[in-house]
Amino acid sequence: MLAKLEAKTKRMGTSVHLENMSHQLASHAAEPRQLFRQFSMQIEPEERLAIVGNSGSGKSTLMSILAGLQKPSDGKITFICSKSGQALDVARFRQRCSFIFQQFYLLPELDVMHNVALPLTLRGDSKALTKSLVWLDKVGLAHVARASVTSLSNGEQQRVAIARALISSPEILFADEPVSHLDRDNAVQMFDLINEFCKASATSLVLATRDIDLAKQVERYVTLAATSEASAA
Amino acid sequence: MSALRGLWHLFRIQLKNRDTLFLFLTLFSIAYFLAVISLSATPAKLLLQDNLSILFAAHEEGHPLADAVRMAKAFIELIALSLFVLGGITLAFIGSRLAVSNRYLFTVCLVNGVSKRRCVVFHVVILTFIGTVALMLAALLSVITWKVLCAAANAFSFPLSSHYEWRYLLDVLVMCFIAYAVTQLPNVIFFLKLQHSNLVNANVHHGESTWGLYAFVISGLLLCAGFYSCNWQITLFLIGLTLVCLLLLFVTTRLFLIVAKRKFLSKWRLFFLSVDMVSKRIGVNVPYIIIIGLSVTILILSLRITDDILHLLNPTLAFVDSELIQTNSRFVEHENKLKEFGYLVLTMVLIFSAFISLLSASLITTLMDSSARDVQYRNGLMLSLGLSNKDFWYLSSFEWLVISFITFFPAAVCSHYLIREVYQAQLGIAYQADWTWLLINIVMATLGTAISVIWLSGSQAKKSITVLLQNS
Numbered sequence: 001m002l003a004k005l006e007a008k009t010k011r012m013g014t015s016v017h018l019e020n021m022s023h024q025l026a027s028h029a030a031e032p033r034q035l036f037r038q039f040s041m042q043i044e045p046e047e048r049l050a051i052v053g054n055s056g057s058g059k060s061t062l063m064s065i066l067a068g069l070q071k072p073s074d075g076k077i078t079f080i081c082s083k084s085g086q087a088l089d090v091a092r093f094r095q096r097c098s099f100i101f102q103q104f105y106l107l108p109e110l111d112v113m114h115n116v117a118l119p120l121t122l123r124g125d126s127k128a129l130t131k132s133l134v135w136l137d138k139v140g141l142a143h144v145a146r147a148s149v150t151s152l153s154n155g156e157q158q159r160v161a162i163a164r165a166l167i168s169s170p171e172i173l174f175a176d177e178p179v180s181h182l183d184r185d186n187a188v189q190m191f192d193l194i195n196e197f198c199k200a201s202a203t204s205l206v207l208a209t210r211d212i213d214l215a216k217q218v219e220r221y222v223t224l225a226a227t228s229e230a231s232a233a
Numbered sequence: 234m235s236a237l238r239g240l241w242h243l244f245r246i247q248l249k250n251r252d253t254l255f256l257f258l259t260l261f262s263i264a265y266f267l268a269v270i271s272l273s274a275t276p277a278k279l280l281l282q283d284n285l286s287i288l289f290a291a292h293e294e295g296h297p298l299a300d301a302v303r304m305a306k307a308f309i310e311l312i313a314l315s316l317f318v319l320g321g322i323t324l325a326f327i328g329s330r331l332a333v334s335n336r337y338l339f340t341v342c343l344v345n346g347v348s349k350r351r352c353v354v355f356h357v358v359i360l361t362f363i364g365t366v367a368l369m370l371a372a373l374l375s376v377i378t379w380k381v382l383c384a385a386a387n388a389f390s391f392p393l394s395s396h397y398e399w400r401y402l403l404d405v406l407v408m409c410f411i412a413y414a415v416t417q418l419p420n421v422i423f424f425l426k427l428q429h430s431n432l433v434n435a436n437v438h439h440g441e442s443t444w445g446l447y448a449f450v451i452s453g454l455l456l457c458a459g460f461y462s463c464n465w466q467i468t469l470f471l472i473g474l475t476l477v478c479l480l481l482l483f484v485t486t487r488l489f490l491i492v493a494k495r496k497f498l499s500k501w502r503l504f505f506l507s508v509d510m511v512s513k514r515i516g517v518n519v520p521y522i523i524i525i526g527l528s529v530t531i532l533i534l535s536l537r538i539t540d541d542i543l544h545l546l547n548p549t550l551a552f553v554d555s556e557l558i559q560t561n562s563r564f565v566e567h568e569n570k571l572k573e574f575g576y577l578v579l580t581m582v583l584i585f586s587a588f589i590s591l592l593s594a595s596l597i598t599t600l601m602d603s604s605a606r607d608v609q610y611r612n613g614l615m616l617s618l619g620l621s622n623k624d625f626w627y628l629s630s631f632e633w634l635v636i637s638f639i640t641f642f643p644a645a646v647c648s649h650y651l652i653r654e655v656y657q658a659q660l661g662i663a664y665q666a667d668w669t670w671l672l673i674n675i676v677m678a679t680l681g682t683a684i685s686v687i688w689l690s691g692s693q694a695k696k697s698i699t700v701l702l703q704n705s
Contacts, residue, residue, distance in 0.1 A: 069617055069698040095619035105614050105702055109513045119618045121506065168619075 013045035013082035014096050014171045014204075016066055021075030023061060035061055039075070041222060043172065045082045048198055048205040050215035053224030059208040060102060060176050062224070066206060067174045068093050098170035100178045102208075104161040106149040112136065112160055113145040119168040135163040138193060140186075154181040162190055166197055172204040173197075179214070191217070240355060246338060247359050252331040259327055261367040263320040264409040266588055268375035271401040315531045315589055317412065322524055323596050325416035330603070332356075332420035339424070353424050360421075364413045368406050375402070470654050474647050478526060481643035486512070489635060503624060507631035511639075521604050522636070525597055525682075526644040532593035533648040533674055538655065539586035601682060605689040612693050613701025622694050629690035630683065637679040645675045 021039045024032040035058040043049065043066065053059050064070040065077065068090040079093040080086070088096075098119070106115050113132050114121070120128035136142045139159040149157060158181045165173060178194060179187035191214060198205040207218060215221040247253055339352040379397065490512045492505070616625060649671055656664035693701060 064699045067617075069702075070700075071697060091619075091621045094617065095621070097619075099617055101702070103702075105610070105617075107513075107611055107614065109611075114513070118615075121509075122615060122618055122620050122624075124506075 013202075014088065014093065015045055015080050015082055016043040016172070017076075017078045017080065018042065018066065018072075019076045019078075021065065021072045021077065023058070023065065023072045023074070025061070036072070043204055043206060045171070046202045046204055047220075048195070048207075048218040050207040050209055050218045050221035051224060052209060052212060052215045052221050054210065057224040059210075059224060063099075063174050063176050063206065063208050067097055067099055067172075069099070096170060097172040097174060098165040098168055100161050100165045100173070100175040102176040102180065104157045106157055106160060106164075108148070108150050110149070111146050112141060112149055112152070115149055115160055116163045116167055118164060123168070131167055132163070135167045136160075139163045139190065155183065155186065158182060159186075159190065162194065166194070169201055170203060172206065174206045174208075176208045177210070178207070180209075240358070243338070243342070243355055244359065244362075247335075250331065250334055252327060252334055253359070253363065256324065256327045256331055257363050257367050259320070259323050260364060260409065260413055261371050263324075263592075264368050264371035264406065265375050265378075267405045267409065268371055268402055269378055271405045272375060272379040272397045315535055317408075319528060319531050319589065319592050319596065321412045321416050322527060323592070324413055325419070326524055326596075326600070328360075328417045328420050332423060336424075349424075353421060356424060357421060360417050364410060368409060371409075372402060372406055466658055470651070470658075474651060478530075478643040478647045481646060482522060482526070482639065485639050485642055489639065503627045504631045507628050508635055510628070510632055511635045521600050522640050525600050526640050526647070528593045528596045528600075529641060529644040529678055530647045530651060532590060532597075533644070533671075534651055534655065535586055535589045535593070536674075537648075537652055537670075539583075597682070598685075601686050602689065605686050605693070608690070609693055609701050612690065613698050616694065617698050617702070625694055626687070626691060630687050633683045633686045633690075634679070637682045640682070641675050641679050644678075645671055648674075 018039065018041050021036055022034075023036045023039075024034045039062075051059050051062055061070070065072050068077070068079065079088040079090070081088055107118070110118070113129060113136065116135055117128040117132035120131060125131070133142060133145060136145050139162055141156060141159055141163070144152065144156065149160060152160065158179070162178060165175070173194070175194060179190050182190055194205065195217065197203065205218060207215065209215055335356060339347075339349075339356075342352055343349065376397075489508050492508055612625065612629070615628075616622075620628070653664040656662050
């Protein structure tokens with residue numbers, strides 16, 4: 001069913017509209033911590049944008065909200081299929097996007113190859129493993145395809161996470177500090193790979209980073225202050 | 234002095250750990266229950282001595298009460314053995330969870346200059362402290378409970394001697410402490426064997442690295458239990474059966490793995506994917522599967538035997554009530570004593586059965602809950618990768634049906650042979666294989682487990698994905 005859906009909806013272009021979003025984090029302190037107040041922004045199809053801010057400014061939370069992984073405390077988020085102009089529900093939107101998590105979130109039970117193939121496996125793609133080998137080769141990890149992910153270094157795990165996000169050819173790619181665990185050369189190489197992939201496949205890129213130089217490499221960037229208000233549209 | 238201060242700080246952190254409390258409560262409840270039972274041994278022995286001549290006479294006359302008492306005694310021994318094994322398994326499981334959480338605490342200690350040996354010593358000290366306090370409290374409360382029970386019984390004109398022998402109480406406490414030490418030993422060995430780098434990197438999965446030790450714990454417990462109940466025949470049979478059960482577990486798992494190789498058949502894609510998931514997680518799930526399988530075996534065994542013993546005892550007591558007077562006038566004057574004795578036995582059988590059922594059920598529930606929490610991270614990840622809630626629900630259902638089947642199939646075979654052996658060796662009666670009863674139990678257990686975990690997984694699907702991922 002997912003495979004059929006994927007075939008149908010492929011490359012239709014999706015935009016995300018966030019309106020008057022407020023979000024607060026529950027804490028043990030007396031008052032919850034306010035992260036966003038009346039914050040609005042939108043992501044257009046094929047757009048590449050970066051979210052920049054210091055630690056604790058809410059970059060990862062904003063990414064989660066934009067990707068539909070988390071609901072905001074208040075405000076409205078809409079996912080719209082550009083071709084049909086119709087709103088998509090969260091589940092359908094998630095089938096069109098990919099996420100590179102800051103903490104990687106790899107499955108320790110699976111080896112490297114199966115971790116990369118997981119998004120395609122869930123969609124019932126019979127060539128999932130072949131494609132995963134191709135992507136592992138692109139990120140320079142073909143030689144550890146059969147290794148356990150727990151035996152890899154943090155940098156290698158991050159490259160596995162990048163391969164897993166790109167294998168499904170998403171319409172929107174959310175990348176939360178995608179190269180933070182890599183050395184300079186590898187970081188440049190991996191970011192180029194992500195950037196080139198997005199350009200070539202008309203994929204929107206939403207990048208969260210503390211590195212302003214990295215942010216300048218995309219079309220536009222949004223800066224988050226301590227408590228972000230309606231600043232970013 | 235500074236070392237002691239450090240130890241005190243670690244101790245305070247440890248007291249905030251939920252698993253410490255669980256370990257304490259489990260040991261306390263097992264010791265408390267066994268202590269209360271052991272305290273009742275003195276008046277039971279007195280009652281038995283007082284009425285021994287009557288029982289002998291009854292036996293010579295072929296009175297069924299003597300047989301019923303013998304069966305009840307054998308049953309109580311068996312249930313005590315089962316309780317001991319199940320309690321030991323619970324302690325081993327909670328102890329291993331405590332060891333997992335302690336690994337992170339020890340990592341922090343190690344990177345701050347505390348030696349590995351001191352960490353292990355601290356682990357042993359905290360375990361000894363938990364064990365000692367739990368057992369002392371259980372002993373104290375059991376004596377108070379016993380005194381209150383006796384006072385209540387006397388108030389209702391049911392004469393019950395509150396006299397007890399310390400030796401019985403001490404026996405129980407020593408046995409509980411030995412079982413506790415045996416169950417916690419693998420975790421201490423785990424820390425001793427663990428390389429410094431593994432401890433710091435936290436890359437070793439506890440479930441995978443210690444499942445072999447579970448087998449050691451179970452065998453050790455069974456040996457203890459055999460010693461405790463003085464029935465080596467049953468103990469050896471249990472050990473053999475556990476090994477056969479593990480073999481069956483291996484075979485059924487391999488079969489599912491072969492099926493999993495045929496995944497991606499479009500029509501049954503989700504089913505084969507779920508089988509594949511089970512096979513990928515089998516290393517993590519094996520301890521859960523073994524423990525749930527054993528708990529189910531003991532639960533089925535105790536339910537079946539309790540049922541049969543009660544059927545055997547009740548008509549016997551009815552016989553004592555109605556026909557004894559006519560059949561043998563010698564027993565008339567002792568009728569009240571015999572009835573009192575019979576009801577005491579019946580009460581003990583019922584209390585033991587209720588406790589063992591409660592313990593098995595709570596252990597199974599805890600394990601299922603723990604297992605569902607283990608897959609929370611994976612579920613969150615799969616939802617983030619675009620799996621719809623409907624497909625996620627199907628996947629969880631298939632997965633848990635497969636796990637339940639792998640668990641309960643060996644448990645069913647094991648229960649059947651165990652019940653047959655127990656009936657022949659302990660109760661001296663022939664076991665009529667009731668396949669329908671066994672099948673109904675297995676189907677109910679499989680569906681019950683699957684439905685419970687599916688419900689737990691369903692509730693996870695309602696949470697935000699970020700929460701699922703971060704809670705891991």
